[in-house]
Every structure is written in structure tokens, then in C-alpha cells.
Amino acid sequence: xxxxxxxxFDIQYPIIQGGMHYVGLAxxxxxxxxxxxxxxxxxxxxxxxxxLREEIERCQSMTDKPFGVNLTFLPQLKAPDYPAYIQAxxxxxxxxxxxAGRNPQPYMPLLKEAGIRVIHKCTSVRHALxxxxxxxxxxxxxxxxxxxxxxxxxxxxxxxxPRAADELSIPFVSSxxxxxxxxxxxxxxxxxxxxxxxxxxxxxxxxxxxxxxKKAILNATELDTRLIMRPLRNTERVLHNKAxxxxxxxxxxxxSSLQIxxxxxxxxxxxxxxxxxxxxxxxxWSCGMVAGLIHDIPTCKELIDRIMAEATSIIHERxxxxxx
Ligand SMILES: Cc1cc2nc3c(=O)[nH]c(=O)nc-3n(C[C@H](O)[C@H](O)[C@H](O)COP(=O)(O)O)c2cc1C
Numbered sequence: 001x002x003x004x005x006x007x008x009f010d011i012q013y014p015i016i017q018g019g020m021h022y023v024g025l026a027x028x029x030x031x032x033x034x035x036x037x038x039x040x041x042x043x044x045x046x047x048x049x050x051x052l053r054e055e056i057e058r059c060q061s062m063t064d065k066p067f068g069v070n071l072t073f074l075p076q077l078k079a080p081d082y083p084a085y086i087q088a089x090x091x092x093x094x095x096x097x098x099x100a101g102r103n104p105q106p107y108m109p110l111l112k113e114a115g116i117r118v119i120h121k122c123t124s125v126r127h128a129l130x131x132x133x134x135x136x137x138x139x140x141x142x143x144x145x146x147x148x149x150x151x152x153x154x155x156x157x158x159x160x161x162p163r164a165a166d167e168l169s170i171p172f173v174s175s176x177x178x179x180x181x182x183x184x185x186x187x188x189x190x191x192x193x194x195x196x197x198x199x200x201x202x203x204x205x206x207x208x209x210x211x212x213x214k215k216a217i218l219n220a221t222e223l224d225t226r227l228i229m230r231p232l233r234n235t236e237r238v239l240h241n242k243a244x245x246x247x248x249x250x251x252x253x254x255x256s257s258l259q260i261x262x263x264x265x266x267x268x269x270x271x272x273x274x275x276x277x278x279x280x281x282x283x284x285w286s287c288g289m290v291a292g293l294i295h296d297i298p299t300c301k302e303l304i305d306r307i308m309a310e311a312t313s314i315i316h317e318r319x320x321x322x323x324x
Pocket of ligand 1: 071072099100101147148175178198199200287
């Protein structure tokens with residue numbers, strides 16, 4: 001399949017693995033890229049720019065296909081040294097960066113001078129237009145369904161994607177709620193040039209996370225995610241668990257006086273415990289509604305091949321058949 005995204009990133013299939021904290025490491029990124037998609041290493045999971053350099057090298061030893069690095073600009077108590085991370089990306093010969101969170105404008109000159117193609121992940125048409133204006137090559141349009149941070153507008157992809165198609169000149173991929181060939185064909189029909197997946201890629205053989213995390217996704221339905229931190233305007237979609245129940249209780253009782261310090265135990269530094277130790281109630285962790293569509297743990301190659309076969313059959317047989 002050829003789309004503007006496969007051409008832009010020189011990949012076989014228009015399927016991207018979004019950056020994921022403590023998940024997007026070399027094992028997963030290389031497996032996605034080897035299967036013909038675009039894998040992403042998640043920079044901030046590597047605690048120093050030097051660790052990121054090593055992870056990029058590790059990934060390069062596992063694939064000769066293109067892969068990218070995700071740089072997330074989220075509210076942090078202490079901002080990471082972004083210029084040093086970007087230098088590690090440039091020195092590592094990486095030519096694709098997924099930015100997310102805040103506007104990447106301050107770092108665009110550095111990235112563009114190094115010849116890096118930037119895909120910015122955003123949750124609204126106005127932010128996508130801003131990304132286009134500041135020189136991003138593509139955007140990932142993240143709907144309300146998504147695991148992680150859906151923003152504060154709550155617009156699902158059935159509306160957000162056609163709205164993006166109506167406004168944008170640069171290519172975009174759908175993100176949030178994507179799992180299979182049906183998702184890909186629907187995204188293409190709404191104007192996207194491919195799709196980005198997060199939660200679906202966690203439940204794969206190569207995702208370097210504890211088996212408990214994969215099992216939790218398999219056991220979850222589309223009803224099992226919750227939105228937390230809305231009073232802080234930093235909304236996150238997470239899998240329901242005991243820690244999330246405590247956060248929601250604090251949000252109910254403290255209302256608009258809630259501070260980040262009130263929920264630090266449940267949200268700060270919890271990813272290593274969940275993803276590596278498999279302590280499923282250790283804290284709140286991002287997960288999409290798409291968990292309801294995930295019922296197995298394939299290899300990345302099996303998953304991507306299946307998606308492409310299903311998409312091809314929908315286009316050739318189901319849709320084409322309706323016209324004859
Ligand atoms: C466990 C997890 C961690 C994530 N961490 C990040 C991150 O560090 N940076 C980022 O830009 N997006 C992050 N995301 C969002 C994904 O890249 C992607 O946009 C999102 O998962 C898409 O929605 P889906 O889960 O419905 O596929 C994370 C998602 C999950 C599920």
C-alpha cells in the first residue's frame with residue numbers, strides 16, 4: 001500500500017507505533033519497523049541523553065529499517081534537557097521524530113536544520129494547523145478514544161479526522177482507537193494517510209513489558225478506561241484500577257482545589273512498577289478504549305500482516321462488492 005505517509009517515511013505500510021513511556025524501547029520499535037511499519041523509541045523513558053544514544057544504537061543493531069524517536073513535551077516538575085536529547089537523536093542518525101504534548105516550535109529549527117522529518121501528535125484541528133504552520137511534515141490526529149492524553153476537547157475520531165482532512169494541507173494519520181484492518185480502511189476513508197496505534201502494540205509478543213500488562217489489556221473491555229486529572233487540565237485516559245479509583249475519589253472530594261501534589265502517589269514514577277514489575281495496581285497507566293478490540297498477543301509481524309490482509313479484503317471484497 002502506498003500513501004503520502006509511506007512515501008514520507010519510506011515504509012512499506014502506513015502503520016505507526018506511537019511513543020509509549022516504558023513500552024517504546026528497541027525491542028518494540030525494531031519489531032514494528034521490521035514488520036514494515038514505523039517503530040518509535042520513547043526518548044524520555046531513557047533517563048539521560050546518553051542512555052537514549054545507547055538505545056538508538058541497540059535498535060539499529062536490531063533493524064536496518066527506518067524508525068523514529070518520540071519526544072514528549074508534557075508538564076513536568078523539572079523539564080528534561082531537550083536540546084541534549086535532540087543532539088542524541090541527530091548524532092544517532094535518526095531522521096524521523098514524533099513530537100507530542102506541547103507545541104514543538106522552540107525545537108523546530110534544531111530538528112529541521114538536521115534534516116529531520118517531524119510528525120506532531122495533537123488532539124485538535126487548531127493544534128494540527130499550528131503544527132502545519134511551524135513546519136511539521138505531518139501530524140498524528142489523536143481522538144478522544146486514545147490511550148494517554150486526549151486533550152480537553154473530547155472530540156472522537158469520527159468527527160476529528162474528517163475535520164482535519166477539511167483543514168490540513170500536510171498529510172496526517174489517525175490515532176486513538178485503532179486496532180485492525182477496519183480501523184485502517186475507516187481512517188483512509190476519512191482522509192488520513194495511515195494510522196498510529198499505542199495500546200494495540202502493547203499486547204504483542206515483542207512489547208518489552210510484564211505479561212500482567214498484556215493480560216490486563218486482553219481482559220479489559222471498552223468500558224474499562226477512565227479519565228483522570230481533568231481538574232488539572234492534563235486529562236489522561238488510563239485503565240481502571242485501585243489507584244485510579246483513589247484518584248477519582250480525591251477529584252470528587254477536592255473538586256477544583258485539587259493539586260498535582262494530592263495525587264503524586266498514584267501518578268508519579270509508577271510506570272516502572274507497572275510495566276516492568278507487573279504491579280497492576282501500583283498507579284495510573286495510559287490505556288485506550290481500544291482494549292475492547294484486543295483479544296490476542298500476536299507478534300508485530302503477525303499483527304501488521306493481518307491488518308493489511310483485512311484492509312485489502314475490506315476494500316476489494318466488502319466495499320467493492322457493494323458497488324456491483
Ligand atoms: C502505556 C502508554 C504510554 C504512552 N506514553 C506516551 C508518551 O510517553 N508520549 C506520547 O507522545 N504518547 C504516549 N502515549 C500515546 C500513544 O503514543 C498513542 O498516541 C495512543 O496510545 C493512541 O491511542 P490508542 O492507545 O487508542 O492506540 C502512550 C500510550 C500508552 C497506552
